[in-house]
Amino acid sequence: MKHSCERISQLASDELERKLSLTERFSMGFHFLMCGACKQYHQNLHKLHQALMLKRTQSNEKAMLPSDKRVLIEQALQTLPTTKK
Amino acid sequence: MSEMNPEQWLSEHGDVLYRFAMQRTQDSELAADLVQDTLLSAWKSKDSFAGNSSVRTWLIGILKHKWIDYLRKEIRQRQHAELADGDPTAWFDVDNGKWKDKPLQWHDDPAALCQNEQFMVILKTCTEHLSEKQRLVFEMREFQGLDSDEICKVCEVTPTNLHVLLHRARLGLRHCLDKNWFGGQGS
Numbered sequence: 001m002k003h004s005c006e007r008i009s010q011l012a013s014d015e016l017e018r019k020l021s022l023t024e025r026f027s028m029g030f031h032f033l034m035c036g037a038c039k040q041y042h043q044n045l046h047k048l049h050q051a052l053m054l055k056r057t058q059s060n061e062k063a064m065l066p067s068d069k070r071v072l073i074e075q076a077l078q079t080l081p082t083t084k085k
Numbered sequence: 086m087s088e089m090n091p092e093q094w095l096s097e098h099g100d101v102l103y104r105f106a107m108q109r110t111q112d113s114e115l116a117a118d119l120v121q122d123t124l125l126s127a128w129k130s131k132d133s134f135a136g137n138s139s140v141r142t143w144l145i146g147i148l149k150h151k152w153i154d155y156l157r158k159e160i161r162q163r164q165h166a167e168l169a170d171g172d173p174t175a176w177f178d179v180d181n182g183k184w185k186d187k188p189l190q191w192h193d194d195p196a197a198l199c200q201n202e203q204f205m206v207i208l209k210t211c212t213e214h215l216s217e218k219q220r221l222v223f224e225m226r227e228f229q230g231l232d233s234d235e236i237c238k239v240c241e242v243t244p245t246n247l248h249v250l251l252h253r254a255r256l257g258l259r260h261c262l263d264k265n266w267f268g269g270q271g272s
Contacts, residue, residue, distance in 0.1 A: 004182025013252035017233045018244070037187040044188055045255055048262075050195035052227045056108055058199065065103035069117035070095065076121055077091045080128055 005031075005038050012042040016049050091128045095120075098141050102148055109152055109229045119155065123148040156239045160221065176256050189263045204266060211261035212254075219254035222247060 008031045011024055020028070032039040065073075102123060106116035127134075127147050134143050178185055198204055212220050222240065225231045231239070237247055 004177065005184050006177045006182055009176075009256060010249070010252045013255050014248050017248050017251060035183075037184045040190055041184075041188040041259060044191045044259060047191050047193075047195050047198070048255075048258070049227065051198035053230070054195055055199035055205070056228070056230050061104075063100075063104045063107045065099045065117065065120065066113065069103075069113075069120075070099060073095055073099070073117070073121045073124065074092060077095065077124060077128070080091065080125070 005035060008035070008038045009041055012038070012045055015042075016045065089131055089134070091124050094124055094127065094140065094144060098144055101141060102144060105145055105148060106152065109231075111228060115155075119148060119151050122151050126151070153235075153239055156225070160240060176260065186260075186263075188259055189267050191262075191267050193267075207266045208258070208262065211258050211265065214261060215254050215257050219250050219257065222250045223254040223258070226251060 008028055011020060011028045014020060014024075015028075028042075032042070099120060102120045103116055106119045107113065110116050110119070123144060127144055130147075134140070138146075176185060177183065193201070193204075212223060215223065222236055222242075225236050225239070226233070233244060233247060236242075237244055240247070242250070
């Protein structure tokens with residue numbers, strides 16, 4: 001069965017969201033044999049997905065609550081009626 | 086009971102909570118606000134702390150709720166600004182179902198891309214050209230790292246709907262990045 005590139009590009013995106021069925025994986029793989037453009041798109045999506053995943057973890061690994069913010073929060077907490085002095 | 090003291094929570098868990106919030110928001114003002122809200126409401130509901138998890142886990146649980154509440158509010162505010170979804174047929178030939186312009190090869194590897202600030206700026210700009218709904222779900226998914234289930238709950242869409250939105254967002258971004266980033270360099 002012939003699949004349009006639009007359908008295959010949807011599967012390429014879905015693969016990042018859910019487990020594809022065997023049939024879906026097969027039709028995607030089969031389509032890639034004949035269509036370099038979709039194969040390329042599939043690779044690009046994975047690349048972008050991975051890059052952003054790395055970005056999320058790396059950029060905040062060492063983030064610390066800034067001291068000015070910490071002071072403001074401390075002040076807010078002191079207004080709590082039942083907090084002991 | 087010494088553990089049940091919000092100022093002590095702040096000094097012991099403040100950085101962890103902030104880091105967690107930063108990973109999701111990428112916005113230091115908002116992250117600090119969420120930490121504050123978390124500690125305040127943790128204190129108000131301190132009786133609900135069952136003691137069968139650590140204080141840190143309990144606080145992170147509250148922070149997660151605060152974050153979801155924030156997103157829900159944002160979405161409600163934006164709903165009036167919602168635009169029509171992008172038309173996916175724009176990218177494909179109606180006659181043979183093939184790409185109108187073929188995706189380019191992206192040479193850079195993910196590790197290099199994620200460190201490239203210029204690329205991140207272009208990507209951000211490209212997301213701004215998506216429809217409001219597409220941009221929102223793409224950002225939640227790829228910038229903030231929520232999974233599909235969480236986004237469905239927050240946005241009140243079905244998984245199928247969400248997957249179509251993400252698919253369209255990715256098609257749009259591919260085109261924009263090909264034009265403004267990958268097409269211009271390397272080759």
